[in-house]
Amino acid sequence: MSWVSKTLSSTLGRKLLMALTGLFLILFLIGHVSGNTLLFKNDGGEAFNIYAKFMTTNPAVKILSYLTYISVIAHVVYSIILTRVNKAARPVPYASSQASTNSAWNSRNMGVLGTIILIFLVVHLQGFWYQMHWGNLPTVQYNGEEYKDLYTIVKFAFQQEWLVALYVISMAFLGFHLSHGFASAFQTLGLNHVKYSPAIKKVGLAFSIIVPALFASMPLYIYFMN
Amino acid sequence: MNLTLNIWRQKNNTDKGGFREYKVTDVSKDMSFLEMLDVLNEQLAEKGEDPVHFDHDCREGICGMCSLYINGKPHGPLQTTTCQLHMRSFNDGETITIEPWRAKAFPVMKDLVVDRSAFDRIIQAGGYVSVNTGGVPDANEIPIPKRVADEAFDAATCIGCGACVAACKNASAMLFTSAKISQLALLPQGQVERKERAEKMVAQMDAEGFGACTNTGACEAECPKGISISNIARMNREYFSAVVSSENV
Numbered sequence: 001m002s003w004v005s006k007t008l009s010s011t012l013g014r015k016l017l018m019a020l021t022g023l024f025l026i027l028f029l030i031g032h033v034s035g036n037t038l039l040f041k042n043d044g045g046e047a048f049n050i051y052a053k054f055m056t057t058n059p060a061v062k063i064l065s066y067l068t069y070i071s072v073i074a075h076v077v078y079s080i081i082l083t084r085v086n087k088a089a090r091p092v093p094y095a096s097s098q099a100s101t102n103s104a105w106n107s108r109n110m111g112v113l114g115t116i117i118l119i120f121l122v123v124h125l126q127g128f129w130y131q132m133h134w135g136n137l138p139t140v141q142y143n144g145e146e147y148k149d150l151y152t153i154v155k156f157a158f159q160q161e162w163l164v165a166l167y168v169i170s171m172a173f174l175g176f177h178l179s180h181g182f183a184s185a186f187q188t189l190g191l192n193h194v195k196y197s198p199a200i201k202k203v204g205l206a207f208s209i210i211v212p213a214l215f216a217s218m219p220l221y222i223y224f225m226n
Numbered sequence: 227m228n229l230t231l232n233i234w235r236q237k238n239n240t241d242k243g244g245f246r247e248y249k250v251t252d253v254s255k256d257m258s259f260l261e262m263l264d265v266l267n268e269q270l271a272e273k274g275e276d277p278v279h280f281d282h283d284c285r286e287g288i289c290g291m292c293s294l295y296i297n298g299k300p301h302g303p304l305q306t307t308t309c310q311l312h313m314r315s316f317n318d319g320e321t322i323t324i325e326p327w328r329a330k331a332f333p334v335m336k337d338l339v340v341d342r343s344a345f346d347r348i349i350q351a352g353g354y355v356s357v358n359t360g361g362v363p364d365a366n367e368i369p370i371p372k373r374v375a376d377e378a379f380d381a382a383t384c385i386g387c388g389a390c391v392a393a394c395k396n397a398s399a400m401l402f403t404s405a406k407i408s409q410l411a412l413l414p415q416g417q418v419e420r421k422e423r424a425e426k427m428v429a430q431m432d433a434e435g436f437g438a439c440t441n442t443g444a445c446e447a448e449c450p451k452g453i454s455i456s457n458i459a460r461m462n463r464e465y466f467s468a469v470v471s472s473e474n475v
Contacts, residue, residue: 007469011398011438012428012462082438086396089330089437095234095245096323098298099395102447107440108395184441190466192459 011085017078019188021071022181026207028068033214040221045151046142052150056132076118083111106176107184113177120170127157158222167219171212178208227253227313230321231266233278236334243334245323255314259302260285260292262313279337285309287450290385293392294338295325300389300448307387307450327388329397331434344434345386345402351430352423353406355415368414381408383451390445390453396437401445403431404461405453411464421468428465 007013035055038048055061099108106113128150131137137148158164182204186192191200228251236243250266257265260282267277283291287310296302302311316322324338332340382405390401407424410416416423439458446455 003469003475010428010465011400011432011436012465013469015438015462016466086398086437086440089397089435090328090395091330092328094295094298094325094328095232096298096325099444101299102393103395103442103444107442110440180441187441187455187459188439188462190459190461190463192456197456 011082014078014082014085015188017074018082019185021075021078022185024067024071025075026178026182026185028064028071029211031064033211036218037214039151039154039218045140045149045155048151048154049140049147049149050142052132053147072121076114079111079114104180107180110177110180113173116173117170117177120166120173123166127163128154155222155226158219159226161223164219164223168216171216174215175208175212178212179205182207227255227316227318229253229262229316229319232321232323233338234325234334235278235337236326237336239333239335253313255312257313258285259294259296259308259311259313279339281339282309288385290387293327293340293387293389295327295392297323300327300392301387301450305448305450305452307385310450327392329388329391329436331397331399331436332388332391340388342386342388344436345388345399347434348399348403348427348430349406352419352426353410354419355410356418357415370413374412378409378412381405381412381453381457384409384449384453385451387450389448389450391436393444393448394437394439395442395444396440398439398445399431399434399436400439400458400461401449401453401455403427404455404457407461407464408457411460420464421472422474424461424464424468425472425474428461 001009008017035051036048038051039045041047055065131153132148132150135153137150138152139146140149141147158167183197183201186197186200191197228249231248231250232245233248234243235246248266248270250262250269253262253265260280263278263280270277281291281293283289285292287307290307292301292308294301294308296308296311301308303315304311326332326334326338327340327342329340331344332342335341384402384405386402388402391397391399394401407427410423411420441455441458443455446453
């Protein structure tokens with residue numbers, strides 16, 4: 001084995017990949033949530049549809065989107081590998097455990113939270129991302145140019161109470177996942193410092209509340225406005 | 227105090243094992259937890275039964291030999307070693323569940339005794355420094371800032387009891403390994419083998435079958451010596467910088 005593959009198959013190397021892909025997905029969330037705030041614009045979806053076209057056609061965005069797909073897949077694959085290693089490390093469980101006295105619930109259940117987020121992601125991608133790329137979408141004209149009317153798809157999707165509920169609940173799980181994952185990624189990268197770690201923890205907590213709340217407000221806004 | 231003890235009994239390494247219930251009466255609240263188990267073992271010896279085997283040595287909280295997962299926590303309800311835990315931390319009539327450390331890398335040898343030589347092998351892999359064999363050096367010859375010396379000393383207070391592994395949901399040995407890497411990486415004497423040490427100790431830790439770190443912080447919260455998980459971050463830095471810069475292809 002070369003030193004690279006040896007490193008990446010060590011526990012620390014695998015953790016490094018989890019941290020790096022996790023941080024990249026955090027950056028992706030910032031981009032995704034800022035772009036989607038266009039849904040709040042009261043223009044019948046014009047700005048959102050123009051933005052959606054840009055996001056699916058711009059070559060630079062395309063590279064970023066491939067990096068995002070790779071990050072999601074690597075994050076999932078390595079979490080499965082690590083979980084298997086971790087489970088194997090304790091073949092006989094304890095009869096009584098008071099884990100809640102020494103650690104937070106979300107930190108112990110990142111795999112469960114991640115699985116819920118992954119299920120949500122499949123539903124989410126099928127509903128919008130797949131439709132935008134390969135679906136039979138209605139089109140609209142702005143200034144003589146034709147655009148796929150993703151906004152209408154979004155608007156109709158969020159007329160369904162169950163889907164709105166699924167989105168809001170899933171964002172709560174995302175928040176829990178991020179509230180541990182954000183600071184944890186920095187710790188894994190070795191970035192632990194008396195000056196910066198308290199700030200990283202605070203920013204992580206703020207991020208894990210604000211970003212999922214913004215995402216959750218979108219289906220709620222559309223549901224109540226229509 | 228009268229207590230009911232629910233103790234893991236296992237004949238040997240290959241036995242399946244299981245819990246057995248024992249009653250101990252007239253326990254003084256000033257007894258240490260291990261003394262309470264001594265009382266139980268005297269009772270068992272009088273009856274001609276096999277006493278409960280458990281690890282212990284100094285009984286002063288400094289050797290790291292005692293263990294025991296007591297009521298769902300390593301070393302019991304307080305952040306100390308089991309030998310320094312006293313019966314006043316329990317209530318009269320309480321049922322206490324006592325289990326061995328649970329980890330693939332710490333096989334149960336008998337009852338509550340586990341084999342922790344995996345830790346020794348991690349140390350052997352790189353937890354040492356090269357020293358001159360010439361004349362005796364003067365004291366304080368090498369200048370070390372007080373803050374650095376204190377940090378190295380804090381890491382060096384690890385007694386290798388294994389509570390970190392026992393507490394971790396992944397049975398990870400990263401707190402132990404990182405403390406042992408840190409105590410040497412921080413000091414000038416540890417620089418010669420610095421890169422090699424990080425690579426070899428991490429490799430040995432993985433080879434022993436310990437899990438990975440999820441940064442739950444359970445190890446730090448349960449460590450009787452209060453070793454900080456900032457050592458794990460340091461180990462990660464040491465390891466990543468070692469693998470990218472060492473000549474070890």
